[in-house]
Amino acid sequence: xxxxxxxxxxxxxxxxxxxxxxxxxxxxxxxxxxxxxxxxxxxxxxxxxxxxxxxxxxxxxxxxxxxxxxxxxxxxxxxxxxxxxxxxxxxxxxxxxxx
Amino acid sequence: xxxxxxxxxxxxxxxxxxxxxxxxxxxxxxxxxxxxxxxxxxxxxxxxxxxxxxxxxxxxxxxxxxxxxxxxxxxxxxxxxxxxxxxxxxxxxxxxxxxxxxxxxxxxxxxxxxxxxxxxxxxxxxxxxxxxxxxxxxxxxxxxxxxxxxxxxxxxxxxxxxxxxxxxxxxxxxxxxxxxxxxxxxxxxxxxxxxxxxxxxxxxxxxxxxxxxxxxxxxxxxxxxxxxxxxxxxxxxxxxxxxxxxxxxxxxxxxxxxxxxxxxxxxxxxxxxxxxxxxxxxxxxxxxxxxxxxxxxxxxxxxxxxxxxxxxxxxxxxxxxxxxxxxxxxxxxxxxxxxxxxxxxxxxxxxxxxxxxxxxxxxxxxxxxxxxxxxxxxxxxxxxxxxxxxxxxxxxxxxxxxxxxxxxxxxxxxxxxxxxxxxxxxxxxxxxxxxxxxxxxxxxxxxxxxxxxxxxxxxxxxxxxxxxxxxxxxxxxxxxxxxxxxxxxxxxxxxxxxxxxxxxxxxxxxxxxxxxxxxxxxxxxxxxxxxxxxxxxxxxxxxxxxxxxxxxxxxxxxxxxxxxxxxxxxxxxxxxxxxxxxxxxxxxxxxxxxxxxxxxxxxxxxxxxxxxxxxxxxxxxxxxxxxxxxxxxxxxxxxxxxxxxxxxxxxxxxxxxxxxxxxxxxxxxxxxxxxxxxxxxxxxxxxxxxxxxxxxxxxxxxxxxxxxxxxxxxxxxxxxxxxxxxxxxxxxxxxxxxxxxxxxxxxxxxxxxxxxxxxxxxxxxxxxxxxxxxxxxxxxxxxxxxxxxxxxxxxxxxxxxxxxxxxxxxxxxxxxxxxxx
Numbered sequence: 001x002x003x004x005x006x007x008x009x010x011x012x013x014x015x016x017x018x019x020x021x022x023x024x025x026x027x028x029x030x031x032x033x034x035x036x037x038x039x040x041x042x043x044x045x046x047x048x049x050x051x052x053x054x055x056x057x058x059x060x061x062x063x064x065x066x067x068x069x070x071x072x073x074x075x076x077x078x079x080x081x082x083x084x085x086x087x088x089x090x091x092x093x094x095x096x097x098x099x
Numbered sequence: 100x101x102x103x104x105x106x107x108x109x110x111x112x113x114x115x116x117x118x119x120x121x122x123x124x125x126x127x128x129x130x131x132x133x134x135x136x137x138x139x140x141x142x143x144x145x146x147x148x149x150x151x152x153x154x155x156x157x158x159x160x161x162x163x164x165x166x167x168x169x170x171x172x173x174x175x176x177x178x179x180x181x182x183x184x185x186x187x188x189x190x191x192x193x194x195x196x197x198x199x200x201x202x203x204x205x206x207x208x209x210x211x212x213x214x215x216x217x218x219x220x221x222x223x224x225x226x227x228x229x230x231x232x233x234x235x236x237x238x239x240x241x242x243x244x245x246x247x248x249x250x251x252x253x254x255x256x257x258x259x260x261x262x263x264x265x266x267x268x269x270x271x272x273x274x275x276x277x278x279x280x281x282x283x284x285x286x287x288x289x290x291x292x293x294x295x296x297x298x299x300x301x302x303x304x305x306x307x308x309x310x311x312x313x314x315x316x317x318x319x320x321x322x323x324x325x326x327x328x329x330x331x332x333x334x335x336x337x338x339x340x341x342x343x344x345x346x347x348x349x350x351x352x353x354x355x356x357x358x359x360x361x362x363x364x365x366x367x368x369x370x371x372x373x374x375x376x377x378x379x380x381x382x383x384x385x386x387x388x389x390x391x392x393x394x395x396x397x398x399x400x401x402x403x404x405x406x407x408x409x410x411x412x413x414x415x416x417x418x419x420x421x422x423x424x425x426x427x428x429x430x431x432x433x434x435x436x437x438x439x440x441x442x443x444x445x446x447x448x449x450x451x452x453x454x455x456x457x458x459x460x461x462x463x464x465x466x467x468x469x470x471x472x473x474x475x476x477x478x479x480x481x482x483x484x485x486x487x488x489x490x491x492x493x494x495x496x497x498x499x500x501x502x503x504x505x506x507x508x509x510x511x512x513x514x515x516x517x518x519x520x521x522x523x524x525x526x527x528x529x530x531x532x533x534x535x536x537x538x539x540x541x542x543x544x545x546x547x548x549x550x551x552x553x554x555x556x557x558x559x560x561x562x563x564x565x566x567x568x569x570x571x572x573x574x575x576x577x578x579x580x581x582x583x584x585x586x587x588x589x590x591x592x593x594x595x596x597x598x599x600x601x602x603x604x605x606x607x608x609x610x611x612x613x614x615x616x617x618x619x620x621x622x623x624x625x626x627x628x629x630x631x632x633x634x635x636x637x638x639x640x641x642x643x644x645x646x647x648x649x650x651x652x653x654x655x656x657x658x659x660x661x662x663x664x665x666x667x668x669x670x671x672x673x674x675x676x677x678x679x680x681x682x683x684x685x686x687x688x689x690x691x692x693x694x695x696x697x698x699x700x701x702x703x704x705x706x707x708x709x710x711x712x713x714x715x716x717x718x719x720x721x722x723x724x725x726x727x728x729x730x731x732x733x734x735x736x737x738x739x740x741x742x743x744x745x746x747x748x749x750x751x752x753x754x755x756x757x758x759x760x761x762x763x764x765x766x767x768x769x770x771x772x773x774x775x776x777x778x779x780x781x782x783x784x785x786x787x788x789x790x791x792x793x794x795x796x797x798x799x800x801x802x803x804x805x806x807x808x809x810x811x812x813x814x815x816x817x818x819x820x821x822x823x824x825x826x827x828x829x830x831x832x833x834x835x836x837x838x839x840x841x842x843x844x845x846x847x848x849x850x851x852x853x854x855x856x857x858x859x860x861x862x863x864x865x866x867x868x869x870x871x872x873x874x875x876x877x878x879x880x881x882x883x884x885x886x887x888x889x890x891x892x893x894x895x896x897x898x899x900x901x902x903x904x905x906x907x908x909x910x911x912x913x914x915x916x917x918x919x920x
Binding site: 023 | 608688689
């Protein structure tokens with residue numbers, strides 16, 4: 001099991017926000033990242049920096065075409081599939097359980 | 100003053116008047132202080148000859164060092180012998196050629212090339228880097244010795260008229276000459292001249308020399324004095340001694356000095372006429388000249404009395420060299436070369452000597468040691484200890500799985516520390532004991548003590564990472580590189596003080612929380628299991644027995660926590676829409692994965708309870724409910740398939756292992772529950788449901804057969820068998836109408852993974868009566884025929900596998916697919 005706590009974890013009572021993330025271990029989560037990216041995948045591991053390891057990830061990248069000068073370009077999305085991803089915590093904006 | 104280690108003391112000087120420098124020997128002071136604090140093994144870098152220096156011999160320092168500045172007593176660290184020597188290289192070369200011309204006999208010896216380490220300095224482009232920096236001969240350094248010098252110094256009468264304003268000013272050539280002219284009485288006897296030159300040198304050094312200005316220069320002296328610095332000596336009479344090979348650039352000036360000791364007559368005359376400051380004289384006028392051969396010290400000083408191949412008497416002057424046999428001379432020259440090389444090496448090595456005090460070194464060492472110890476977070480316990488587990492959990496578990504760890508992570512530290520100690524010990528201690536039997540190994544000993552103290556301190560450091568001050572709300576946390584100090588430390592409430600909420604609506608989050616609680620408790624339990632003390636025997640001391648008892652009670656407590664966390668004992672609420680909490684836990688894949696780990700820690704009763712709970716809820720298990728084949732025969736989603744696979748791999752084996760050892764009455768009870776409480780219609784159409792039924796039936800058949808074969812079955816056993824037969828009949832009656840539907844429908848017959856169905860049919864067939872067997876065959880006949888037909892078109896191995904699957908059932912009822920031909 002991908003439990004980051006190691007042997008020392010005491011209780012599962014909620015003491016800090018990340019304890020809620022713990023509930024989503026091995027579950028599918030939705031992760032919003034900086035740079036207009038979103039991930040959806042199974043949360044395998046996390047740490048206090050919100051570094052994440054995700055499996056079976058679908059990454060969605062939102063891009064605005066800047067060809068038009070008005071700046072009102074269309075939003076394109078690009079999707080990528082990854083079997084396993086390590087996400088560095090400094091880019092994580094939010095983590096949401098995907099029930 | 101000689102920078103080359105030669106004793107330049109004149110015999111007349113040794114009589115007693117060493118001038119002001121008897122009490123001011125810079126090298127002596129340096130040497131003693133270096134010995135005192137062990138910072139620098141001075142004797143290894145310095146041969147001690149400095150102690151024997153004759154300080155008046157510095158007459159030609161400025162010629163050597165090319166500086167018009169007053170000579171200071173401060174010994175700098177970057178003497179530039181080679182650079183200065185190279186300046187006079189041309190002269191030396193000429194001198195050598197000249198000498199060769201005169202002494203052709205010596206050619207062989209002289210021209211033998213020798214490596215002295217100074218070759219590099221012959222390259223002309225090498226010089227500029229080594230140019231002497233005049234600033235190193237600072238002008239004000241020597242002032243502090245002035246009072247002492249004044250005390251001892253008896254100025255000669257002719258110098259008393261010097262105005263004090265001329266102090267600190269260098270005498271110019273004109274001044275000197277003027278002084279000489281105006282003072283004809285300076286033509287004194289040699290002792291007076293000696294004293295004169297000595298005082299002159301002193302004044303030059305102190306910067307107080309200088310005649311009254313305004314005196315006219317003496318023309319006839321002009322010719323002898325070129326620019327300050329080197330002046331090529333004119334050949335003065337026959338050279339008395341052989342000239343060494345030119346490779347000794349560094350040493351050449353002195354040897355030349357010896358060789359060119361001018362005849363006494365001329366020297367005396369010059370001395371009378373020219374009481375010049377020594378820095379204006381060319382080096383052709385060594386002070387020892389008129390007084391005969393100086394007792395030059397043997398080149399092998401006490402500091403490096405090493406194995407010397409040359410064992411003859413010390414060479415004190417060139418004359419002696421003349422008298423030596425050629426072999427001896429060769430040996431001597433080789434020795435000289437070696438020495439020069441060594442001195443050069445030492446010079447290079449000792450450039451930075453003394454930069455660090457012993458305190459500095461100790462400080463650095465301490466830092467290194469501390470880093471060594473804190474690199475592992477101060478954990479230097481025996482392998483397998485709790486701290487080590489916390490530090491490197493996965494490695495430890497891996498090592499346990501792989502076998503006994505050969506070297507725990509604690510070992511490298513100690514090894515490293517030992518190696519570290521050993522290496523420094525050998526380096527310092529050995530060299531030291533060889534050269535200094537007196538000082539001994541106290542440095543190493545101090546190091547060892549330091550290490551021991553550091554280790555002790557690390558051990559004494561509180562093991563728990565935080566300290567709670569009494570009466571305070573916070574904790575003081577200790578940090579190291581691995582576990583930085585947490586800024587916020589909220590005390591956790593270990594016991595669930597809040598009232599237990601009724602599990603009315605077991606929502607998803609609650610289930611997830613339960614699962615995490617299971618894992619936490621599970622990990623604690625596993626952790627505790629690792630700390631199992633050695634089993635006590637009768638001879639064990641009471642504390643061991645007590646420790647074992649404590650361990651067991653803690654284990655029991657953890658077991659209770661784990662059992663509570665599993666929520667198996669939550670009341671079953673049949674009318675509630677939400678499934679049982681344990682079944683909820685099982686509905687998550689991580690909950691399923693926990694079961695095999697949890698199962699190990701449960702006792703028999705708990706296992707049975709869990710099994711019972713699973714079987715009662717067989718039809719509401721997610722792997723049964725979600726896997727129920729849809730009406731339109733669409734394949735079940737892959738996620739559900741994964742869950743089913745996971746259930747089969749994680750949950751079934753422990754249950755199966757329990758059932759495989761269960762007595763018949765338990766099986767009967769379980770099957771009774773299935774028939775009474777479970778929607779068999781739903782269960783039997785899924786892989787999981789069928790597998791569980793197969794598990795129960797096959798075990799019952801095995802027990803029944805073993806009982807039947809036993810000679811005298813007890814009445815209880817008879818009763819069990821009768822009960823089982825009844826139950827089986829009930830089951831058969833329930834299942835029979837479903838027989839055509841128990842096969843998986845989501846794929847074609849050819850691709851179907853239906854081996855579990857054939858296993859179930861086989862289990863049913865074994866215990867069936869002939870009548871029931873008939874009904875069985877009728878029920879699945881279609882499927883059998885279909886499978887046999889399809890498998891004929893399959894590849895060889897697939898074909899065999901499918902037929903083997905079918906045969907599981909056929910053989911159970913005494914048939915074979917071969918018969919179907």
